[in-house]
Amino acid sequence: MTMMGQPDHDRGITEASSGVGTLTRDDFVSDQEVRWCPGCGDYAILAAVQSAMPSLGVPPEKMVWVSGIGCSSRFPYYMNTYGIHGIHGRAPAIATGVATARPDLQVWVVTGDGDGLSIGGNHFIHALRRNVNLKILLFNNQIYGLTKGQYSPTSEKGKVTKSTPFGSLEHPFNPVALALGAEASFVARTIDVERKHLPQIIKRAAEHRGSAFIEIYQNCNIFNDGAFVALTGKEGRSQNRIYLEHGKPIRFGPNDENGVRMTSEGRVEVVKVADVGEDKLLVHDEHRDDPSLAFALARVASGPSQPTPIGVFRDVQRPVYGDGMEHQLRTAAEQQGPGDLERLLGSGDTWTV
Amino acid sequence: MAAQAAPPRAERKELDRVVIRFAGDSGDGMQLTGDRFTSASAIFGNDLATMPDYPAEIRAPAGTLAGVSAFQLHFSDHDILTAGDQPSVLVAMNPAALKANLKDLLPGGLLIVNTDAFEDRNLDKAGYASNPLKDGSLSSYQIYEIPMTTLTVEAVKDSGVSKKEAERAKNMLALGVVSWMYSRPIEPTIAWLEKKFAKKPAIAQSNIAALKAGHAFGETAELSAFEVKPATLAPGTYRRITGNQAMAFGLIAASVQAKLPLFLGSYPITPASDILHELSRHKNFGVRTVQAEDEIAAISMAIGAAFSGHLGVTTTSGPGLDLKSEALGLALSMELPLLVVDIQRGGPSTGLPTKTEQSDLLHAMYGRHGEAPLPIVAPWSPSSCFWAPIEAARIAIRYMTPVIILSDGYLANGAEPWRIPAVSKLPDIQVRFASQPNAGDDFWPFLRDDDTLARPWAIPGTSGLQHRVGGLEKADGTGNISYDADNHQLMTLLRQAKIKAIEEDMEPLEFDADEGAEVLVLGWGSTYGAIGAACRRLRARGKKIGRAHLKHLNPMPKNTRDVLMRFEKVIIPEMNMGQLSKLIRADFLIDAISINKVKGLPFRAAELEQELEKHL
Numbered sequence: 001m002t003m004m005g006q007p008d009h010d011r012g013i014t015e016a017s018s019g020v021g022t023l024t025r026d027d028f029v030s031d032q033e034v035r036w037c038p039g040c041g042d043y044a045i046l047a048a049v050q051s052a053m054p055s056l057g058v059p060p061e062k063m064v065w066v067s068g069i070g071c072s073s074r075f076p077y078y079m080n081t082y083g084i085h086g087i088h089g090r091a092p093a094i095a096t097g098v099a100t101a102r103p104d105l106q107v108w109v110v111t112g113d114g115d116g117l118s119i120g121g122n123h124f125i126h127a128l129r130r131n132v133n134l135k136i137l138l139f140n141n142q143i144y145g146l147t148k149g150q151y152s153p154t155s156e157k158g159k160v161t162k163s164t165p166f167g168s169l170e171h172p173f174n175p176v177a178l179a180l181g182a183e184a185s186f187v188a189r190t191i192d193v194e195r196k197h198l199p200q201i202i203k204r205a206a207e208h209r210g211s212a213f214i215e216i217y218q219n220c221n222i223f224n225d226g227a228f229v230a231l232t233g234k235e236g237r238s239q240n241r242i243y244l245e246h247g248k249p250i251r252f253g254p255n256d257e258n259g260v261r262m263t264s265e266g267r268v269e270v271v272k273v274a275d276v277g278e279d280k281l282l283v284h285d286e287h288r289d290d291p292s293l294a295f296a297l298a299r300v301a302s303g304p305s306q307p308t309p310i311g312v313f314r315d316v317q318r319p320v321y322g323d324g325m326e327h328q329l330r331t332a333a334e335q336q337g338p339g340d341l342e343r344l345l346g347s348g349d350t351w352t353v
Numbered sequence: 354m355a356a357q358a359a360p361p362r363a364e365r366k367e368l369d370r371v372v373i374r375f376a377g378d379s380g381d382g383m384q385l386t387g388d389r390f391t392s393a394s395a396i397f398g399n400d401l402a403t404m405p406d407y408p409a410e411i412r413a414p415a416g417t418l419a420g421v422s423a424f425q426l427h428f429s430d431h432d433i434l435t436a437g438d439q440p441s442v443l444v445a446m447n448p449a450a451l452k453a454n455l456k457d458l459l460p461g462g463l464l465i466v467n468t469d470a471f472e473d474r475n476l477d478k479a480g481y482a483s484n485p486l487k488d489g490s491l492s493s494y495q496i497y498e499i500p501m502t503t504l505t506v507e508a509v510k511d512s513g514v515s516k517k518e519a520e521r522a523k524n525m526l527a528l529g530v531v532s533w534m535y536s537r538p539i540e541p542t543i544a545w546l547e548k549k550f551a552k553k554p555a556i557a558q559s560n561i562a563a564l565k566a567g568h569a570f571g572e573t574a575e576l577s578a579f580e581v582k583p584a585t586l587a588p589g590t591y592r593r594i595t596g597n598q599a600m601a602f603g604l605i606a607a608s609v610q611a612k613l614p615l616f617l618g619s620y621p622i623t624p625a626s627d628i629l630h631e632l633s634r635h636k637n638f639g640v641r642t643v644q645a646e647d648e649i650a651a652i653s654m655a656i657g658a659a660f661s662g663h664l665g666v667t668t669t670s671g672p673g674l675d676l677k678s679e680a681l682g683l684a685l686s687m688e689l690p691l692l693v694v695d696i697q698r699g700g701p702s703t704g705l706p707t708k709t710e711q712s713d714l715l716h717a718m719y720g721r722h723g724e725a726p727l728p729i730v731a732p733w734s735p736s737s738c739f740w741a742p743i744e745a746a747r748i749a750i751r752y753m754t755p756v757i758i759l760s761d762g763y764l765a766n767g768a769e770p771w772r773i774p775a776v777s778k779l780p781d782i783q784v785r786f787a788s789q790p791n792a793g794d795d796f797w798p799f800l801r802d803d804d805t806l807a808r809p810w811a812i813p814g815t816s817g818l819q820h821r822v823g824g825l826e827k828a829d830g831t832g833n834i835s836y837d838a839d840n841h842q843l844m845t846l847l848r849q850a851k852i853k854a855i856e857e858d859m860e861p862l863e864f865d866a867d868e869g870a871e872v873l874v875l876g877w878g879s880t881y882g883a884i885g886a887a888c889r890r891l892r893a894r895g896k897k898i899g900r901a902h903l904k905h906l907n908p909m910p911k912n913t914r915d916v917l918m919r920f921e922k923v924i925i926p927e928m929n930m931g932q933l934s935k936l937i938r939a940d941f942l943i944d945a946i947s948i949n950k951v952k953g954l955p956f957r958a959a960e961l962e963q964e965l966e967k968h969l
Contacts, residue, residue: 032833060819062813065821066657079821082660087680093646094657095657097618097643098657098661100616100641100654100657101614122647122650123650126650329636339635344602344638345602347592350590350773351396351398351590352590353586353589
């Protein structure tokens with residue numbers, strides 16, 4: 001018997017594998033007509049992702065895009081890769097199966113605030129906790145779009161929607177804080193309209209070994225238009241985006257006049273640099289092992305209506321689930337010898353008649 | 354005290370079979386005692402069948418009726434089909450065990466009790482107003498009163514364990530006693546104890562001392578001695594196997610025969626967890642097991658693995674199957690091979706976690722929204738749980754469909770001797786991953802095979818065959834999303850026709866009937882043994898009867914109608930309220946007669962015999 005760590009890929013792969021060096025954006029564009037509402041933020045994200053793909057050096061046949069249910073979850077149909085349009089909330093679990101079975105693949109999850117944090121919240125935190133080698137893009141538009149406009153677990157308290165005519169009573173999730181609470185090894189945030197920043201963050205996530213989580217603020221122009229205007233509007237954009245850059249003091253504002261510092265109680269607050277001096281500002285450290293500071297940073301804004309950090313909150317290395325699995329398989333084969341069915345069936349006490 | 358030799362054969366009374374039940378507190382080690390006695394009987398060469406019966410609580414309050422754990426073993430010098438209706442021997446370690454089990458002991462049966470446990474407090478907890486050992490209420494039984502705790506403490510006093518630990522070895526003393534009485538060898542258990550407690554030699558020694566003391570007590574107290582000769586089994590090498598162990602081995606064998614790595618996504622649930630445990634031990638076969646965060650994640654992971662070219666499996670019991678329903682529909686819609694193992698237990702809801710039932714059949718058939726047919730196979734004995742996953746994998750891969758395997762708690766935990774099959778005789782399972790475009794330069798994931806109607810299985814990594822599949826309705830051929838009315842009708846018909854056509858590709862339904870028999874007993878799953886035993890009893894009395902047992906519940910073998918139509922009456926005993934019966938009535942317009950039992954326990958041969966006779 002041979003050890004069966006992997007399927008016999010040779011049976012499935014033709015020699016004409018795409019040359020990695022010659023990849024272009026077109027290699028990642030499927031023949032399907034894109035069907036989101038005109039003006040939807042999803043178009044910009046799709047364009048950014050497709051433009052980032054060739055630079056990753058992974059051919060489309062080695063990629064699997066997995067989604068759940070919702071507007072964002074149509075994403076895999078538009079990628080000329082392998083893809084699964086799964087069921088509501090379960091994409092991280094399906095993707096865990098793909099990534100664990102096949103460490104040779106690059107696995108992406110596309111989800112939304114309802115799919116990923118409401119019905120699928122459990123799978124979301126467990127995938128991050130295990131540090132499965134997959135990349136999760138969460139399109140956060142703070143609304144249920146495909147079911148036509150109910151509040152979501154990231155909608156602000158008091159939100160008036162069809163299902164909350166008197167205002168939502170619920171305190172929203174902060175997706176970045178939630179991911180950090182699950183001790184995700186890579187956590188970032190970006191915005192659909194960030195044409196340069198978005199592909200950069202996608203690339204960073206792709207290069208990260210283990211679970212990578214990106215929250216993408218995405219405008220739903222039909223049911224929640226302008227939810228992020230404080231960060232995307234002409235004025236707000238320079239005032240409220242706090243770009244996180246590793247190793248640099250955290251400053252923001254049209255003239256970098258504002259900064260972020262830690263108080264003596266361990267809280268993070270926005271200050272005027274002129275009032276406190278630059279040396280009192282927090283210096284951003286993505287690689288800090290302890291997630292507490294990143295968590296505090298995630299909570300500097302109570303929602304995207306205030307100055308909000310954009311960029312990589314955390315990027316650390318910790319054991320990857322699939323690597324541990326492969327190690328156990330190899331060790332077992334080394335110590336017990338490759339699987340031998342005859343020996344297995346005849347194990348234990350036997351007698352012959 | 355050294356183990357004494359068993360008395361010469363001449364002094365031993367020969368029996369053709371014995372049904373013995375060990376009963377005690379759930380912390381008394383009765384399952385272990387029964388298991389060791391079973392192992393010794395297997396090595397001795399008897400045919401056997403077992404039935405563990407334990408509470409859902411790990412340690413219910415000591416001494417109470419709720420906390421009684423029992424293990425029944427039927428061993429014989431001929432082939433047997435069930436774990437026995439009623440024990441002829443009952444070992445009761447305390448008053449609660451006696452009270453809970455005495456009603457099953459055959460009149461005149463042998464009762465072996467631990468007298469040390471029959472003190473006021475325990476009698477009170479069991480609800481005895483007076484001591485049954487003294488009030489004459491047990492006069493219709495033969496009783497051996499043995500102070501097991503005292504004898505154990507005395508026997509192990511030199512092994513250096515605490516009094517509490519010493520007392521815990523009393524199950525081994527009981528095992529020693531019955532081993533002597535039924536001429537079972539104790540050496541295998543001594544070897545087993547030495548290995549199990551290799552790191553705790555004092556515990557090993559105390560248990561061995563208790564075992565030997567029990568054996569010696571049997572002889573010196575001149576207890577009755579019996580002999581049950583080895584059964585005549587077909588030549589071959591045998592081992593003892595439980596249903597869950599056989600299921601795990603069968604899954605590995607399916608993976609080896611298909612040359613696909615095995616991927617198990619599972620969430621712990623009684624009585625299925627042992628399959629997860631067993632598969633987790635065999636990583637050298639490339640078996641990946643993930644203990645998922647919940648039942649839904651478990652099947653979702655298996656779907657992801659199946660999409661990626663692995664043999665995806667998820668194992669569960671009823672409540673877990675409820676949770677997996679939506680994902681199972683996804684696998685069916687994506688037309689991916691997937692094995693779902695359901696070890697049925699008493700329902701509804703949490704129901705009776707440790708008790709057996711066959712009440713998930715209609716759930717397996719219809720428990721999904723939409724028109725969602727899938728194949729179902731059912732093992733009928735502990736060792737046939739090895740066959741089921743191999744057959745299920747063959748169907749799943751050939752027809753690109755999820756398959757449900759319906760086992761149950763009785764099969765899962767029951768043990769029997771198993772003639773180890775030759776690996777060279779196991780069926781090959783052909784896997785053909787797609788490697789080329791199939792529609793000009795394009796790859797259409799839903800372009801079906803003309804013969805099987807299966808779609809191609811193209812796995813990630815295969816250049817040029819990238820495709821996307823999901824739960825939305827797909828256009829026939831291209832697999833693109835389609836809301837077209839006629840296409841949905843067509844796809845629904847195709848999915849149905851694909852499953853239905855599997856009837857052409859399976860063993861026909863066998864039946865075994867006396868010349869001129871007018872009644873057919875039709876069964877499925879774990880009722881196989883009880884039905885067989887009941888028919889044997891009827892035939893021994895000159896009655897004419899026929900029997901058949903379905904291994905495939907959906908689709909049923911093509912000749913099922915022909916078999917059923919040969920008989921005037923079809924009787925269907927089931928551990929549910931008539932689920933197969935409903936299917937037979939609906940599919941064949943046959944006025945099937947149901948015999949139903951939902952007591953969390955298998956049918957007894959005697960009760961089935963009685964019920965069947967009413968219809969002869």
